[in-house]
Amino acid sequence: MSVLIVGSIAIDNIKTQLEEHRELLGGSASYASVSASFFAPVNLVGIVGSDFPKEHIDLLKSRAVDLEGLQIADGKTFRWSGEYEWDMNQRKTLSVELNVFETFSPKLPEAYKKTPIVLLGNISPSLQKHVLEQVDNPRFVVADTMDLWITTTRNELLDLLKGIDLLVLNDGEARQLTEETSLVKAARSILRLGPKYVAIKKGEHGCLLLSKDRFFSCGAFPLEDIHDPTGAGDTFAGGFAGYLASLEKDSFEFDDLKKAVVYGTLLASFCVEAFSLERLKQITKKELDDRYQLFKLMSHFEVIE
Amino acid sequence: MSVLIVGSIAIDNIKTQLEEHRELLGGSASYASVSASFFAPVNLVGIVGSDFPKEHIDLLKSRAVDLEGLQIADGKTFRWSGEYEWDMNQRKTLSVELNVFETFSPKLPEAYKKTPIVLLGNISPSLQKHVLEQVDNPRFVVADTMDLWITTTRNELLDLLKGIDLLVLNDGEARQLTEETSLVKAARSILRLGPKYVAIKKGEHGCLLLSKDRFFSCGAFPLEDIHDPTGAGDTFAGGFAGYLASLEKDSFEFDDLKKAVVYGTLLASFCVEAFSLERLKQITKKELDDRYQLFKLMSHFEVIE
Numbered sequence: 001m002s003v004l005i006v007g008s009i010a011i012d013n014i015k016t017q018l019e020e021h022r023e024l025l026g027g028s029a030s031y032a033s034v035s036a037s038f039f040a041p042v043n044l045v046g047i048v049g050s051d052f053p054k055e056h057i058d059l060l061k062s063r064a065v066d067l068e069g070l071q072i073a074d075g076k077t078f079r080w081s082g083e084y085e086w087d088m089n090q091r092k093t094l095s096v097e098l099n100v101f102e103t104f105s106p107k108l109p110e111a112y113k114k115t116p117i118v119l120l121g122n123i124s125p126s127l128q129k130h131v132l133e134q135v136d137n138p139r140f141v142v143a144d145t146m147d148l149w150i151t152t153t154r155n156e157l158l159d160l161l162k163g164i165d166l167l168v169l170n171d172g173e174a175r176q177l178t179e180e181t182s183l184v185k186a187a188r189s190i191l192r193l194g195p196k197y198v199a200i201k202k203g204e205h206g207c208l209l210l211s212k213d214r215f216f217s218c219g220a221f222p223l224e225d226i227h228d229p230t231g232a233g234d235t236f237a238g239g240f241a242g243y244l245a246s247l248e249k250d251s252f253e254f255d256d257l258k259k260a261v262v263y264g265t266l267l268a269s270f271c272v273e274a275f276s277l278e279r280l281k282q283i284t285k286k287e288l289d290d291r292y293q294l295f296k297l298m299s300h301f302e303v304i305e
Numbered sequence: 306m307s308v309l310i311v312g313s314i315a316i317d318n319i320k321t322q323l324e325e326h327r328e329l330l331g332g333s334a335s336y337a338s339v340s341a342s343f344f345a346p347v348n349l350v351g352i353v354g355s356d357f358p359k360e361h362i363d364l365l366k367s368r369a370v371d372l373e374g375l376q377i378a379d380g381k382t383f384r385w386s387g388e389y390e391w392d393m394n395q396r397k398t399l400s401v402e403l404n405v406f407e408t409f410s411p412k413l414p415e416a417y418k419k420t421p422i423v424l425l426g427n428i429s430p431s432l433q434k435h436v437l438e439q440v441d442n443p444r445f446v447v448a449d450t451m452d453l454w455i456t457t458t459r460n461e462l463l464d465l466l467k468g469i470d471l472l473v474l475n476d477g478e479a480r481q482l483t484e485e486t487s488l489v490k491a492a493r494s495i496l497r498l499g500p501k502y503v504a505i506k507k508g509e510h511g512c513l514l515l516s517k518d519r520f521f522s523c524g525a526f527p528l529e530d531i532h533d534p535t536g537a538g539d540t541f542a543g544g545f546a547g548y549l550a551s552l553e554k555d556s557f558e559f560d561d562l563k564k565a566v567v568y569g570t571l572l573a574s575f576c577v578e579a580f581s582l583e584r585l586k587q588i589t590k591k592e593l594d595d596r597y598q599l600f601k602l603m604s605h606f607e608v609i610e
Contacts, residue, residue, distance in 0.1 A: 087486055181392055183509070184527045204488070205510035206524070215603045217524030219511070222489045258606040298520050300605050301563040 001245040002066075003036045004112055004138075005029050005238065006045040006131045007121025008101060009052070009070075013081040014230055014275060016088070021228075024276035025056045026080060028121035028144065031231035032238030034280050035267045036119070037063035038288060039242035043112045045069040045131060047104045049077040059281060068109045073100040088226050089203055108134040119241040120164070121234060122146050125156040132163060140244055140252060143195075144168045144237045150177050161194040166257075168237050170201045183208060184215075197257060199240070201233055209261050214254045218261050221269035221295055228275040232268040235280065239267035266291050306550040307371075308341045309417055309443075310334050310543065311350040311436045312426020313406060314357075314375075318386040319535055319580060321393070326533075329581035330361045331385060333426035333449065336536035337543030339585050340572045341424070342368035343593060345550035348417045350374040350436060354382040354405045364586060373414045378405040393531050394508055413439040424546040425469070426539060427451050430461040437468060445549055445557060448500075449473045449542045455482050466499040471562075473542050475506045488513060489520075502562060504545070506538055514566050519559045523566050526574035526600055533580040537573040540585065544572035571596050 007029030013022045029046045036042050042065045050072060060067060078101040081094040104127065113136045120128035120143040128143055135141075141164040149157050150173060157177075161167060167190060171183055178189040183200055187210040190198045200208045206219040243260040244252060266288060273279045312334030318327045334351045341347050347370040355377060365372060381404040389396045409432065418441045425433035425448040433448055446469040454462050455478060462482075466472060472495060476488055483494040488505055492515040495503045505513045511524040548565040549557060571593060578584045 182529055182531070184529045188529075202510060205507060206522070208527070215527055216606070217511070217527070217603055218606070219522030219524060222513070222520055222522070224487055224489045224493075226487070255606075262606045296607065298522050300607075301521070301523070301560075301567045302601060302605075 001117060001248050002041045002043055002115045003117045003119055003241045003245045004043045004045065004115035004135065005032050005036060005119045005121060005241070006106060006128070007032060007119075007123055007234065008078055009046040009048050010078045010080050011052075012079075012230065012276065013094075014228055015081075015083040015094075016228060017084065017086050019227070019275070021275045025059070026230060026276060027078065028123065028231075028234040030056075030060075031234035031271065031277065031280070032119055032121050032241070033060060033065045034063055034277050035235040035238030035264075035271070036242030036245070037065055038239065038267065038285055039263070040117070040245035042066065042242070043069055043115050045106045045108065045112070047071040047073055047100050047106075049073060049075045049100045052077045059277070063281075069106070069112055071104075071106075075100045082230065084229065088229050091229070106131050116140070117241050117245040118142065119237055120144065120160075121237065125149055125153050125160040129156070129160050129163070132160075139250065140165045142166045142168060142237055142241050144233065145173065147173050147176060158193060161190075164195050166197040166199060167195045168199045168201065168233070168240075170203070170233065174198075174200045184210075199261060201236060203229075207236070207261055207265055209257060211254060216254070216258045216261060218258075218265055219299055221266055221291065222298070223269060223273065226272045229272050230275075231277070232272050235271040236264035236268040239264035262292065262295065263288070266295060306422060306553050307346045307348055307420050308422045308424055308546045308550045309348045309350065309420035309440065310337050310341060310424045310426060310546070311411060311433070312337060312428055312539065313383055314351040314353050315383045315385050316357075317384075317535065317581065318399075319533055320386075320388040320399075321533060322389065322391050324532065324580070326580045330364070331535060331581060332383065333428065333536075333539040335361075335365075336539035336576065336582065336585070337424055337426050337546070338365060338370045339368055339582050340540040340543030340569075340576070341547030341550070342370055343544065343572065343590055344547035344568070345422070347371065347547070348374055348420050350411045350413065350417070352376040352378055352405050352409045352411075354378060354380045357382045364582070368586075374411070374417055376409075376411075380405045387535065389534065393534050396534070411436050421445070422546050422550040423447070424542055425449065425465075426542065430454055430458050430465040434461070434465050434468070437465075444555065445470050445546075447471045447473060447542055447546050449538065450478065452478050452481060463498060466495075469500050471502040471504060472500045473504045473506065473538070473545075475508070475538065479503075479505045489515075504566060506541060508534075512541070512566055512570055514562060516559060521559075521563045521566060523563075523570055524604055526571055526596065527603070528574060528578065531577045534577050535580075536582070537577050540576040541569035541573040544569035567597065567600065568593070571600060
């Protein structure tokens with residue numbers, strides 16, 4: 001089963017307190033597509049400029065990411081520069097150039113309109129909705145969002161929430177959206193806005209998944225060194241959607257979603273071990289499955305085997 | 306198998322942004338003893354003044370806490386006043402009166418000297434060591450500590466670490482003690498200082514348990530409302546030590562410690578649902594075991610049953 005992924009495709013310049021790398025492949029759709037491709041074919045919807053390096057196109061092609069929905073427009077690709085503080089939890093945006101992204105109005109190829117799993121990566125809620133409206137009766141819709149959209153396009157976001165299955169956001173954003181301090185209360189408040197499920201990412205502390213009557217707490221995979229947190233959330237969402245697609249089911253149980261959260265978490269743990277998609281594109285499915293087994297040992301407190 | 310617990314016994318005044326309660330039973334040994342008493346008999350070592358209310362003595366007696374090691378001295382009981390911010394993560398100490406605690410020099414009753422499990426609750430490292438030296442060949446020693454001792458009596462703390470099995474501290478304190486940002490690196494650095502195990506408490510994000518070659522990540526039990534976080538760490542340590550004692554073993558496996566961490570976590574989750582020991586003293590072993598089963602469902606991502 002395929003996953004449709006829409007989001008940004010960017011050229012990033014990233015600075016940490018130890019390293020600086022320029023002209024990197026970035027953007028929510030890039031991370032999410034490569035992550036989902038561990039499990040399922042991906043239909044990518046996005047836009048780049050005529051300056052977009054061929055090596056990045058080749059990378060996506062090598063991962064069985066379908067590029068019929070990728071527009072290559074005259075002009076420059078979306079660019080983002082950011083810098084991380086010592087603890088890698090705080091980042092500041094140094095510059096953003098929307099470039100060709102400014103006039104992006106995605107039109108889905110016919111072949112994409114029946115994709116069963118949809119991931120609306122982190123772009124404006126109105127663009128997310130515009131894409132969703134073109135999909136014919138999807139089985140499961142995941143949407144990612146961020147503080148910017150909660151602040152600037154709150155009504156559009158609230159409108160979008162009525163039509164999705166899972167909202168993914170971080171703890172600060174969940175508190176911002178709901179004005180609740182307790183994450184459990186914040187999650188319940190989000191569920192009342194429409195989604196059947198909500199996943200709250202807590203960075204180095206893992207992730208919570210909630211439905212009206214179920215709860216799953218997933219720790220983060222322990223890492224000694226984090227080189228670049230960029231794209232961790234997008235990688236999480238991509239791995240989640242890809243794993244669901246791989247199940248080839250008509251509908252999903254909470255236990256399916258728990259495993260999807262774990263795979264998303266583990267793919268994100270690989271992502272942050274290097275800059276850009278460098279680590280993600282190197283690892284094998286076997287390395288991912290080995291980390292899954294190890295993580296199970298680390299998280300379960302009664303092992304029946 | 307019994308647990309020896311040494312720590313403070315206090316009268317607390319506690320203010321949150323919603324409530325204020327005065328003249329409460331508090332102190333690390335009070336919380337830890339009631340928590341451990343769910344699993345094992347407790348030998349309590351501590352000091353109170355002649356003003357200490359009889360109802361608190363009666364509570365401890367009702368929990369099968371042995372009070373032969375409790376000194377009742379002329380003078381006033383140790384007193385602490387604190388206030389929590391809105392998010393319950395930040396607290397400030399409003400006042401401390403050491404009173405009879407100032408000259409506390411614990412002398413173990415003969416009957417306590419062979420207690421197999423020892424919990425050195427959060428008091429100065431030199432007092433902790435003074436108690437430990439009086440115990441004859443304990444099987445497992447847990448020590449709790451805090452930022453104050455890391456700052457003011459670092460050498461005494463480092464000395465103590467050489468003789469214990471498990472150090473319990475929170476994430477900020479682990480970073481402070483080791484000057485490492487990564488909690489995994491901080492934990493490894495602590496293990497090099499002596500303890501075989503380290504438990505790093507992360508408040509609302511749960512707890513990590515590490516040995517040289519094993520790792521366990523335990524989420525927090527999700528609560529909609531936290532009324533008073535005071536004593537959560539002491540309750541965690543008491544539940545941990547009590548559970549180990551209940552196993553009646555000569556030595557402990559990592560899997561034993563994982564379950565001890567879970568029981569400690571769950572007892573702490575009850576603790577914060579009300580002020581002082583109000584909730585802890587109400588719950589039954591069955592309520593605790595029910596929460597254990599629920600928590601297993603919430604934490605395991607593959608359930609074999």
